Amino acid sequence: MNPTLRPISRAEHLAFVASRAFVSHMQLPSWGDVKPDWEAESLGWFDEQGRIVGAGLVLLRPLPKVKRYLAYLPEGPAIDWHGPELERWLRPMLAYLKRRGAFSVKMGPPVVARRWSADTVKAAIADPGAHRLGDVEPTSYEPGADELADRLRRMGWRQTEPGDEEGFAAGQPRYVFQVPFAGRSLDDIQRGLNQQWRRNIKKADKAGVKVVQGGYDDLPAFHELYAETAERDRFIPRPLPYFRRMWTALTAEHPDRMRLYLAHHEGDLLAAATMIVVGGHVWYSYGASTSRKREVQPNNAMQWRMMADAHELGAAVYDFRGITDTLEESNHLLGLLRFKAGAGGEAVEYVGEWDFPLNRLLHKALDVYLARR
Template structure:
């Protein structure tokens, strides 16, 4: 079966996404509004009967002083990745984007390759001979993932180095932490916590930490804590307008697409986090906290409230997003891995991001420039 690819309306795109149990929040139409430096376009794959069979949000980043673009489909497109003849999906995509002036196409297949249970990750961290999670025997190897990677290689796609060795490089993370919710009670979820997590949730309750839903007016409070977190954890914070734009764009598409939670104690907000939902998939998106009064464990209380609300909504998975691949005790991100996995989460490896050069000269020149920055 061959597919016809063409632009689709936001309404068509949203209907397609809404009909599926899980689609990345980076592949909903409104995500293009969050990225004003990129030109966004919704694309659809139509089968021979004219039925919309796949969709993708492509972001186009112009090369300065040219009419050439980097075309990027973060955690997409939403197609049948397990289908035979993967080229019938991807060749129309590269042909169409070449016509728009793209010199490179980058995408992130939403295909899981391997999973490690919380116990397996804990054992790997304790093993002095283990250097990286990817070198440790997985609890589950997803069938078909290696075949998809091999087919992409044969078609000329190459895995990028982004989202790379510590899980937090440019691009989307290859390794994430997910807590399965489907078919589990809240008691079973809490039973999956490690001892430290259970103790901290009880500490927060006893100390009187209260977690409440916020609104757009609370974003400045979140941002103040976020900037403090960026200084403490050594990352460059996004500008405040990013979160205002994110709230306005996502909630305009779906009033419950984005939520803000705030952890209060004795009249002060100690921690805050954003939560995103598409179908049965819920993501912890951005977190922020102060160093003050950490002994009352506001972060554990915040996450537990968000997991409870996700469970109440019927979510199948609570996604902590990116984790580090390194198991080095000297890496400051290892503590974040311990925190996320301590909630009973699985470490999950996706196929990563892949690139296809449409103009090899420009592709190589831009890659060389980025490497020297």
């Protein structure tokens, strides 16, 4: 097949998404509305009969003071990544984006490379000789991932190195934690939780923690906890208007695309989180909690309610999103990895993000700009 590429409408894009088992929420038309600093466009690939066979959301961001763009397809595009002629998919995309004024293209193929079971992750954390998850023998390898990486390199794509993940070209996590739901009852999933999780869920229930779904008007309360979390965990928080825009854009596309969960105890809001739903994939997106009353375990209660609701929605995967690759005790994110691994499931490594310089001089200038920041 020799697919052709052209811009597509929102309706065409969403119809294609509905036909696929998995498409990232960052590859939906609504995600472009969440990112007002980027110009967004939906692209479609078509076969010889004119049927849409692939789609992607490309975000275009201008280089400061130059009318040229960085083109970014986060966790996409949604194409046949393992087909025999990958070049025929990517070549027209690069040609189109070059005509659009892009000087560099960044994409994140939604292709899994390796998986580690929760037990393997737990053992690696306890092993003083293990320093990075990527150096630990995985539970399984995904067929075709290494071949895909080799093909991209031969085509001139360059894998984004660790450390290039911040600032202007902020990337998506290469390592995530997921709990498979397909073919499992809720009781099966609960049995997959470790003992600490099960104890904490019971403790929260006994203490009277109540988890409810919130709405747009509850976003300020969520954000107050989120800002507290950012200060405690040392990251830069997104502003409240970002979450308002996210809620408005995603729920306009589908009324149940984004949910907000709130965990209360005796009138106090102790934890809150956002959840995103696209077909059979459910993501725990943003989380927030206070240091107060940790003994009543609101986070476990809230996550279990979210997992139960995701199962009721027919989810095939509950995705906890990013985890650290570092297993050092000094890493402040190790506790979050322990928490996510306690839910059972597996750590998952994707093939990572890849860059293609269309203008090497401007691409190099971007590298220098990022290094200085």
